[in-house]
Amino acid sequence: MGLPCTTVQSVLKSGVEAPKKPAGRKPAITDKTRTRLIARATLDAVHRRMPYTEIARLEGVQAGRKALMAAFNMEAYGRRVATKKPMLTHAQKQARLAWATAHLNWKSEDWNRVVWTDESSFSTAGFGRVYVTRRPGEKYDQSCLVPKLRTHASWTIHGSISSLGKGPMVVMEKEWGGLTGKVYREKVLPWIYCFMYWVTRHPENRSRHAILMEDGASPHSAKLTKQVHNLNGVDKMYWPANSPDLNPIENVWRLLKQRVARKHPHTLAELRQCVETEWAALEVSDFARYVSSMNERCQAVISVGGGHTKW
Structure with missing residues (x-):
């Protein structure tokens, strides 16, 4: 490597470790983005009926369907059948x-x-x-x-x-x-x-x-x-x-x-x-x-x- 032996010995004695790679992959959807997505999806009856991909588009978020599902699941949200009830004034x-x-x-x-x-x-x-x-x-x-x-x-x-x-x-x-x-x-x-x-x-x-x-x-x-x-x-x-x-x-x-x-x-x-x-x-x-x-x-x-x- 072109390094003096004394330098190599010094490094070995000091116990300096090679830098570690960051653990895991950077989340596709951050906590802040997830909050925005949920706020949009629960805004009103119209937005609650929109699929996750449409909500993401409105918020300018680029993420796949699975990533969006995982983000909403973290807050216990899911796409479920709407319950039929008479409207109340x-x-x-x-x-x-x-x-x-x-x-x-x-x-x-x-x-x-x-x-x-x-x-x-x-x-x-x-x-x-x-x-x-x-x-x-x-x-x-x-x-x-x-x-x-x-x-x-x-x-x-x-x-x-x-x-x-x-x-x-x-x-x-x-x-x-x-x-x-x-x-x-x-x-x-x-x-x-x-x-x-x-x-x-x-x-x-x-x-x-x-x-x-x-x-x-x-x-x-x-x-x-x-x-x-x-x-x-x-x-x-x-x-x-x-x-x-x-x-x-x-x-x-x-x-x-x-x-x-x-x-x-x-x-x-x-x-x-x-x-x-x-x-x-x-x-x-x-x-x-x-x-x-x-x-x-x-x-x-x-x-x-x-x-x-x-x-």
């Missing part, structure tokens, strides 16, 4: 907040009086995704397919529950032409009133009058419907708009649809039979637990200022 949030506050301290005997009602549609299209057990090459095996129909047959169902039992299920017959105010008053309300009488006379209620819960759908809120309620002395609960999370029967519909979907009905007749069978099979324990969560639901609404909850 400020006035609707305030109404929900007022309702939750008014009912927060209700006791179980108070909730026992409420008859929760609603309509739901059941379709041969099924409910949610269908999973099958198969090998990679069995994708198109007949037993692994879900029939794709041009049109899906469906039934609209009306149901009512309380923490003490369930009411009759009313199927909207095709010849009725849909759920109009007239159909609701003539075909559905008589069954609701019968169930309310049963709830009122239940030993746990000690003849305290049942309270009817209806949402604000036009057949329920029609002037003639209100007159019928008044003539029958119905005690009706005020209901805030766009509040399915406060109605425990919504959870019952979800449970019922899951059970019906397991039967794989393909025709109107099969679908109706499945729905009627599964409704009849519902036990009090299947829905009483949803009613027992009402105080928790009220607290959840209050905690988010009248906004949406997990229910």
Whole structure:
């Protein structure tokens, strides 16, 4: 190397080490850049729907998809399916907040009086995704397919529950032409009133009058419907708009649809039979637990200022 021996010996004795290379690769996205990216991605509903690559482009960041995913994952962010919920105006949030506050301290005997009602549609299209057990090459095996129909047959169902039992299920017959105010008053309300009488006379209620819960759908809120309620002395609960999370029967519909979907009905007749069978099979324990969560639901609404909850 052209160095004197004394110089080499001096270096060896001093123990000077060769300079080390920096450990690891310089991160493609720094902490500061990651903060910018997340701030942009969570700016509003429009930006939350943008893919990571578009967010990076807007911020002038050059990084690959994997690097962007890793950066967002570090802060527990991921691309997930958006939850469907009805939009709430400020006035609707305030109404929900007022309702939750008014009912927060209700006791179980108070909730026992409420008859929760609603309509739901059941379709041969099924409910949610269908999973099958198969090998990679069995994708198109007949037993692994879900029939794709041009049109899906469906039934609209009306149901009512309380923490003490369930009411009759009313199927909207095709010849009725849909759920109009007239159909609701003539075909559905008589069954609701019968169930309310049963709830009122239940030993746990000690003849305290049942309270009817209806949402604000036009057949329920029609002037003639209100007159019928008044003539029958119905005690009706005020209901805030766009509040399915406060109605425990919504959870019952979800449970019922899951059970019906397991039967794989393909025709109107099969679908109706499945729905009627599964409704009849519902036990009090299947829905009483949803009613027992009402105080928790009220607290959840209050905690988010009248906004949406997990229910």
